[in-house]
Amino acid sequence: MPVQVAIVGAGPSGFYAAAALLRADAACHVDFIEALPTPFGLIRGGVAPDHQSTKGVSRAFARTAQEPRVGYYGNVVLGRDVSLDELRGFYDAVVLATGAPLDRPLGIPGSDATGVYGAAAFVGWYNGHPDFCDLNPDLNTSAVAVIGNGNVAIDVARVLVKTPAEMAATDLADHAAKAIHQAPIEDVYLIGRRGPAEAKFTNKELTEMGDLAACAPMVDPAQIPAQVDDEMSDRDRRLREKNLATLRGFAERPPGEKPKRVHFLFCAKPVEVLGDGRVSGLRLERTRVDSGRAVGTGEFFEIPCGAVISAIGYRMPPLADVPVDEAKGVVTNRDGRVAPGLYAVGWAKRGPVGVIGTNKADGDTAARQIGEDIAEGARPGSPALEALLVERGVRPVSFADWQRIEAAEGAAAPAGAPRRKLIRIKDMLAVLEDSEVKVTES
Numbered sequence: 498m499p500v501q502v503a504i505v506g507a508g509p510s511g512f513y514a515a516a517a518l519l520r521a522d523a524a525c526h527v528d529f530i531e532a533l534p535t536p537f538g539l540i541r542g543g544v545a546p547d548h549q550s551t552k553g554v555s556r557a558f559a560r561t562a563q564e565p566r567v568g569y570y571g572n573v574v575l576g577r578d579v580s581l582d583e584l585r586g587f588y589d590a591v592v593l594a595t596g597a598p599l600d601r602p603l604g605i606p607g608s609d610a611t612g613v614y615g616a617a618a619f620v621g622w623y624n625g626h627p628d629f630c631d632l633n634p635d636l637n638t639s640a641v642a643v644i645g646n647g648n649v650a651i652d653v654a655r656v657l658v659k660t661p662a663e664m665a666a667t668d669l670a671d672h673a674a675k676a677i678h679q680a681p682i683e684d685v686y687l688i689g690r691r692g693p694a695e696a697k698f699t700n701k702e703l704t705e706m707g708d709l710a711a712c713a714p715m716v717d718p719a720q721i722p723a724q725v726d727d728e729m730s731d732r733d734r735r736l737r738e739k740n741l742a743t744l745r746g747f748a749e750r751p752p753g754e755k756p757k758r759v760h761f762l763f764c765a766k767p768v769e770v771l772g773d774g775r776v777s778g779l780r781l782e783r784t785r786v787d788s789g790r791a792v793g794t795g796e797f798f799e800i801p802c803g804a805v806i807s808a809i810g811y812r813m814p815p816l817a818d819v820p821v822d823e824a825k826g827v828v829t830n831r832d833g834r835v836a837p838g839l840y841a842v843g844w845a846k847r848g849p850v851g852v853i854g855t856n857k858a859d860g861d862t863a864a865r866q867i868g869e870d871i872a873e874g875a876r877p878g879s880p881a882l883e884a885l886l887v888e889r890g891v892r893p894v895s896f897a898d899w900q901r902i903e904a905a906e907g908a909a910a911p912a913g914a915p916r917r918k919l920i921r922i923k924d925m926l927a928v929l930e931d932s933e934v935k936v937t938e939s
């Protein structure tokens with residue numbers, strides 16, 4: 498009997514795992530169980546809307562989804578529509594590829610004030626993720642603080658300052674485009690606890706900050722060290738030195754006439770969100786970097802801002818009966834093994850590190866482990882799942898259904914843009930019920 502595998506989550510790690518399983522076992526059958534009617538996880542809901550080429554990998558994932566040995570059940574939530582015990586009863590192996598979709602809390606006084614947002618929510622909002630489309634952030638301010646020194650923080654800063662023309666050929670959600678482009682934002686502070694040599698920006702994203710139509714990057718030259726001092730691999734050293742050179746270039750530029758600025762604030766640790774229930778500023782402590790760690794100097798300063806967006810990492814929420822390592826914010830696992838017949842891949846396994854391709858190795862590992870652990874299939878797979886969904890009145894979205902949603906979004910796209918995103922699950926499902934439904938601005 499073929500081995501029946503359920504992969505929960507149709508993001509990059511789920512697709513890499515599926516492809517690895519299909520390669521490793523010529524007979525196995527793989528079913529995706531995905532919470533949203535839309536596939537591809539953070540490729541749709543996280544990757545910046547102005548970085549469309551990064552999203553191109555989803556074409557390869559779509560081919561995997563259409564393999565004859567692959568089933569696809571979107572709009573089905575593990576823990577709501579089907580329990581983990583039920584899935585483990587239906588399938589020989591269950592692979593958790595559910596990502597790490599929650600923000601790590603900022604955890605400083607004032608961080609519950611109105612105007613403080615986590616990047617998972619904020620990015621989900623501008624990318625039209627149904628869970629976050631009602632965030633309605635208050636951007637009626639001239640200054641925003643973005644906390645974090647990774648690519649997510651730089652994505653948020655860039656999307657806040659790009660002009661409507663620069664965002665025209667993107668799939669920025671309509672509601673977010675309206676709010677961002679009407680906001681009077683002039684200054685964005687990009688804040689890192691450690692120094693420029695420790696920043697996690699990739700050089701491509703950093704360089705882009707110097708090429709924006711209406712925004713200048715502002716860097717204090719005194720903060721840029723002459724060289725990278727720490728012990729590290731040659732590759733890491735090269736990457737960091739490249740970032741320092743880019744920042745040095747920014748620091749040497751005359752300020753120019755651009756109406757907006759992104760200020761790179763290094764060695765600055767946020768200690769308090771200021772304001773009386775509503776953000777009015779951020780208090781920070783200057784730090785110095787000691788053996789790669791930020792150490793407070795006891796010197797404090799404040800910046801005025803009307804919104805704070807923290808991009809300091811992600812964690813997974815409680816999930817069905819899955820054991821969670823609270824400290825790491827991941828599924829408790831040993832190199833992906835969770836329990837007999839239960840595996841984890843991607844951000845659910847490792848936490849929020851790495852790029853899309855980093856998840857590939859997890860899929861290879863899971864396929865190898867499943868091959869080692871399960872010689873023969875013994876469970877029914879999709880017929881049992883389908884019977885349960887019918888019994889519970891759940892309307893699964895097949896991959897062909899998704900392609901109809903995708904076609905409707907494409908047909909409604911403004912000139913030059915790849916799609917106009919549907920942001921509510923009911924509107925996505927309506928496309929499937931009524932081919933006449935139009936994608937409208939909301």
Ligand SMILES: Cc1cc2nc3c(=O)[nH]c(=O)nc-3n(C[C@H](O)[C@H](O)[C@H](O)COP(=O)(O)OP(=O)(O)OC[C@H]3O[C@@H](n4cnc5c(N)ncnc54)[C@H](O)[C@@H]3O)c2cc1C
Pocket residue numbers: 505506507508509510511530531532533536537538539540543544545548551573574575576594595596597598620648649652816842843844845850851852853854855856
């Ligand atoms: C803001 C942001 C920008 C990024 N930009 C880039 C970039 O430009 N380039 C790059 O290479 N990488 C980028 N990354 C990293 C990349 O997105 C991740 O490496 C990758 O998406 C992780 O894949 P994953 O499958 O583990 O998780 P996810 O992509 O989060 O996929 C998880 C899937 O599981 C589903 N799911 C969750 N819970 C359940 C449940 N209970 N039942 C059923 N399904 C469920 C979700 O709906 C989702 O589809 C970015 C990440 C973020 C956060």
